[in-house]
Amino acid sequence: xxxxxxxxxxxxxxxxxxxxxxxxxxxxxxxxxxxxxxxxxxxxxxxxxxxxxxxxxxxxxxxxxxxxxxxxxxxxxxxxxxxxxxxxxxxxxxxxxxxxxxxxxxxxxxxxxxxxxxxxxxxxxxxxxxxxxxxxxxxxxxxxxxxxxxxxxxxxxxxxxxxxxxxxxxxxxxxxxxxxxxxxxxxxxxxxxxxxxxx
Amino acid sequence: xxxxxxxxxxxxxxxxxxxxxxxxxxxxxxxxxxxxxxxxxxxxxxxxxxxxxxxxxxxxxxxxxxxxxxxxxxxxxxxxxxxxxxxxxxxxxxxxxxxxxxxxxxxxxxxxxxxxxxxxxxxxxxxxxxxxxxxxxxxxxxxxxxxxxxxxxxxxxxxxxxxxxxxxxxxxxxxxxxxxxxxxxxxxxxxx
Numbered sequence: 001x002x003x004x005x006x007x008x009x010x011x012x013x014x015x016x017x018x019x020x021x022x023x024x025x026x027x028x029x030x031x032x033x034x035x036x037x038x039x040x041x042x043x044x045x046x047x048x049x050x051x052x053x054x055x056x057x058x059x060x061x062x063x064x065x066x067x068x069x070x071x072x073x074x075x076x077x078x079x080x081x082x083x084x085x086x087x088x089x090x091x092x093x094x095x096x097x098x099x100x101x102x103x104x105x106x107x108x109x110x111x112x113x114x115x116x117x118x119x120x121x122x123x124x125x126x127x128x129x130x131x132x133x134x135x136x137x138x139x140x141x142x143x144x145x146x147x148x149x150x151x152x153x154x155x156x157x158x159x160x161x162x163x164x165x166x167x168x169x170x171x172x173x174x175x176x177x178x179x180x181x182x183x184x185x186x187x188x189x190x191x192x193x194x195x196x197x198x199x
Numbered sequence: 200x201x202x203x204x205x206x207x208x209x210x211x212x213x214x215x216x217x218x219x220x221x222x223x224x225x226x227x228x229x230x231x232x233x234x235x236x237x238x239x240x241x242x243x244x245x246x247x248x249x250x251x252x253x254x255x256x257x258x259x260x261x262x263x264x265x266x267x268x269x270x271x272x273x274x275x276x277x278x279x280x281x282x283x284x285x286x287x288x289x290x291x292x293x294x295x296x297x298x299x300x301x302x303x304x305x306x307x308x309x310x311x312x313x314x315x316x317x318x319x320x321x322x323x324x325x326x327x328x329x330x331x332x333x334x335x336x337x338x339x340x341x342x343x344x345x346x347x348x349x350x351x352x353x354x355x356x357x358x359x360x361x362x363x364x365x366x367x368x369x370x371x372x373x374x375x376x377x378x379x380x381x382x383x384x385x386x387x388x389x390x391x
Contacts, residue, residue: 020228020369024313028221068281071310075274083270098320101273105313107225174219175380182366182373190365 002127009131015108016139017188022108025099026140027177033156036144037137038092039099042081044133046103049077051117051129058118070113071104078103108136147171147180203334210338213387216314217346218380223314227347228372237351239298241344245337247287247309248318251280252336255319256329276319277310284310314343350379 015021022043029039053073061069082100085093093100103109112132117125148154151171153161161167170176214220217227223244230240255276263269288306292299299306309315318339322332353375362371 021225023224023228024221027224067310068278071277071281072274075277079270079273082273098317098324101320102222102313102317104273104277105311105316107311110311170381173384174221175377175384177221178373178377178380182370182377185373186363186365186370189368189370193365 001124005124005128006131009128009133010135010138014139015132015136016143017185019111021111022106022136025102025106026143027174027181029096029099030140030144030147030177031172032148032152032154033141033145035092035095036140038089039096040133040137040140042085042096042100043103043106043108043136044130045081046074046077047109047112047133047136048126048129049080050074050109051112051125052122053077054113054117055120055122055125066118067110067114070110070118074109074113075104108132143177143181143184146184147176151176203330206331206334207338207341208389210335211342211345212383213389215342215346215383215386216317216339217343218376218383220317222317223312223343226308226312226314227343227350227376228369231347231351231354234348234351234355237347238344241340241347243287243306244309244312244314244343245340247280247284248315248340248343249333249336250287251283251315252319252322252332254283255279256322256327256332259323272320272323273316276316280315280319281310314339346379346383350376353379 013019016023016026025039025043029035050070050073054070057069057073058066078101081103082093085096085100112128116128120128145155149160150168151173153159153165153167171180210216216222217224226240226244230236258275258279259272263272263275268275284307288299291306318336322335325335327335354372357371357375366374
């Protein structure tokens, strides 16, 4: 059970690459590996917390008002994370800006609450929140790293390309986000196809 | 007058909410398969976005700021939006049943459209006056509709073209969105 939850969250049903959920923050904050990591971990924290609380209270919530109730629970966790990041990681908070409060409407978080946490035990829900969140973080990190390396020639703000490398600015501009995600998805389809062929 | 016109163009074209701010990507990708649903979705988003920003703005100015509760903005705004969407849904169902049947599932989904909450939060961040706020919200909604309808027309076309094997499905859609976004970058510089 636990193993299944983890592999589903991390790869098989990866939130970005497979389910196409949570695309707004993915495209917007993946301009560098650092931003991608920060956003991914913030979402993971919210997801784990909200999954845990919702799995406990789900049976007491009437069916008709469950979505608004879930949103309020999620909004509470988002506000906590928002305030914590403002206090401790001010520069990161400033870069991510409006996308931290917007975790509330990230479809991944509400999706997991509805599809998993409301039907499962707290322990499983925590594991599910963590693995889906980490799957999201990894996908975000891959996209962010690609864009930073190609668009700025750096990785975690350290230069990794030759000094003669001329950064391809388009990669960190908005169109680059769409183009790179498109190419990564095509690469994944290619990879999946090759893996299937081996079996 | 010029200021308001520039604000409108800036919100609709230069800083297009979907293609340069990346808000509302989920409906942008999800509902753009046919141009008919795209038009319905854009109209309902425009409606909800303008009303919800106005209500959020008024509540923020007259309730949250006087009481010093700015920290609760996220929670309060999302509740306003959820309640409004429910309300709009009921009104449309009673008064315009045809439109209601056409919009179907898209109406409740607006609650989780991050563009709607995003605009409400941006209005606060930019410290707009009441009139500026209305123009900004409406301009943003126009930009959302424009991008969505354009994109749905593109997607109807790509159905009939040959796409490389591994780019079938979502990858080509993202690459198309990238090219459309590139085209919209041409507007930058029009408004500071």
